[in-house]
Amino acid sequence: MTAEELDIQLFTTAIKQASGYDFSNYSEKSLRRRLAKVLMDNKMDLKTLVAEIRKNGQFAEKIVKEITVNTTELFRDPAVWQAIRYRILPYFKEHKVINIWHAGCSTGQEVYSMLILLNEVGMLDKARVFGTDLNSDVLEVARKGVYKYRFNIGYLDNFDKVIKENPYNYEIFYDVPYSKYFEIDKNKDLITMNKFLTEKAVFKKHDLVQDDNIFPCKFDIIMCRNVIIYFNYNLQNRVFQLFHESLYPGGYLILGMHETILGPYSSFFEKKEQFYVKKTT
Amino acid sequence: MKVKGFMAKTENIGYKAVIIGGSAGSFQVVTNILQSLPADFPLPLLLCLHRLKHVRSGFVEALSLKSKLPVIEPFDKDAIKPGKVYLAPANYHMYIELGNRFALSTEETVNHSRPSIDLSFITAAHAFQNKLIGIILSGANKDGAYGLKVIAEMGGFTIVQDPNQCEMPTMTDAAINLFPKHNVWTIEKITNFLINLK
Structure with missing residues (x-):
């Protein structure tokens, strides 16, 4: 990975001009890491990426979406x-x-x-x-x-802990079925x-x-x-x-x-x- | 004495941090290392260990039991201080930023892992350059092999636990295959080396 040598500023400036989004105050290490990933996913070097961002506003928007981290979970922690x-x-x-x-x-x-x-x-x-x-x-x-079932199956444990159990009284158990809140379709791999x-x-x-x-x-x-x-x-x-x-x-x-x-x-x-x-x- | 001559050499280099990566079979090894380190250990010790997804708490406590050094799961932007043991928090990647601080991330898993040893190692290598000691221990996947190579390429000192001694040698084998010039040491030798760091 050569991301460390890349000129982050070149990138943030181009994005700002093309899309209005300002990444200049993002945490350095994660931004470099995300940029390296975006370059790899798009099979581009930085020069090409920046040139493309400058001439194509829609592409710039797409890159903004790829740069931001979108991981989240049901009842994380x-x-x-x-x-x-x-x-x-x-x-x-x-x-x-x-x-x-x-x-x-x-x-x-x-x-x-x-x-x-x-x-x-x-x-x-x-x-x-x-x-x-x-x-x-x-x-x-x-x-x-609507979410992928496979990616979220682990989080049903979280649901159980928060919704069914009571950490202050282990004798209490609320028998709440998942279907009260969402439908699970294992064949289609979906939680709705x-x-x-x-x-x-x-x-x-x-x-x-x-x-x-x-x-x-x-x-x-x-x-x-x-x-x-x-x-x-x-x-x-x-x-x-x-x-x-x-x-x-x-x-x-x-x-x-x-x-x-x-x-x-x-x-x-x-x-x-x-x-x-x-x-x- | 052989060790003494070697130590004299490392003393001059002025290491700034030790980073250890491990997975299956590394918990006991890390516990033993922590138990052996003196209370005045002069460097920050960074740990990036895989853990079971649902064992998110209690790990710090378990590691603290026999450690003379405080074991901490750092917060985002915390300063990295000598004489402390930092454990990558469950479900976060732990980056080392320039300016001697941690940065945490919830980015996607890398090699099915979060924390990713590769990411911690690579960012530490860039932050500490040749002033870093990187160690790979027992583990059942290949995470860390690339990161340890980066540490070596940046001039850092790299050690792989002797695969014959590992409960799970996948990780150590991967590291050695990717970069055969790592020092391959037994745990006793690794521990002795760390104890003698000045």
Whole structure:
């Protein structure tokens, strides 16, 4: 792999001019790695890629989609979802409305995880759940709520842990069938989310790098998991500012298992276990 | 003494980090190495070990039991500090960024693995250049072979656990086949080498 020698700036400049997307504040190592992968997948060297990006806007859009990482899982990190279920959601139980934003939601599995959880605790009706991503292709997948069974079969264990078991009382077992939330078709290799979930979710295009809060409301919970790991310190800071402005006081910011708030915004949040709560003053 | 002469040579190089990759059959080996290392071990020790998909917690605790050095699963952008053992977190790739920091990624699996030893090794090689010691232990797939070669090509010091000693020699064999010039050592020799690093 010769990605290390490549001129990243040449690439980010060309992309910015052709598509408006700005990757200059992405984390260096992952961007190099993604670029190397894109070059390999497209069987191009950097010079050809940059030239193609400059003369073909659609190609530039395609490369933007390939550069971004789109991995996600149903109930990734069950312990986090158990904590959301038993520690965070009860706090909003008496609220009339609960607004939730999944920033960088990719193909939407976390949005559906949240909707399923909300339904289990009887809060779905008063919830407004939004998922955003900069990649319109993944959003289209998210809207349909149809996934490969084979790639997701491992995550049914996660479902069991979060939905059927109670970590605080092992004698409790909720016998919730998968069919309550999705249909599994092993022959077609598909998992299809039930209609009441896909109709409830709202997916919109949003770029964390440059867009403000595009919703006409503030949020009680913002989930942004394993997204800021791809951003450098400066860009992370911008995103924390956006999240801080977009949360109600007392609102929760939920990051990935190995993400933290570094820098000035850490003092505007109180850390509760692995979650960040926006301070009231 | 042979070892002493050799150590004198490595001392001058001023290594900045040790990175170890392993899979099936490496847990006990790593535990033994950690048990042997002194509390004042002078370098960061980076571990990229495959683990079973559903055994995501408890690994740090198990490794910590006998280690005199703190064992940590790093957070994204954490600084890499000497005298600490860093274990690639479950279900993340662990990159080493310039500026002595970690970067985590949830990119697709590589060689069916996340963390990928190749990715940790390659990024460490670029970050530490010839100041890096790379070690491949027992394992049942080929992850790490390419990464160890990159470390060697960047001038780093590379060691492969003697395949005769491995519970699963696929990984060590792959590393040696791809680049025969690695040092092939027994665990005793590897441990002794690490203990004597200054």
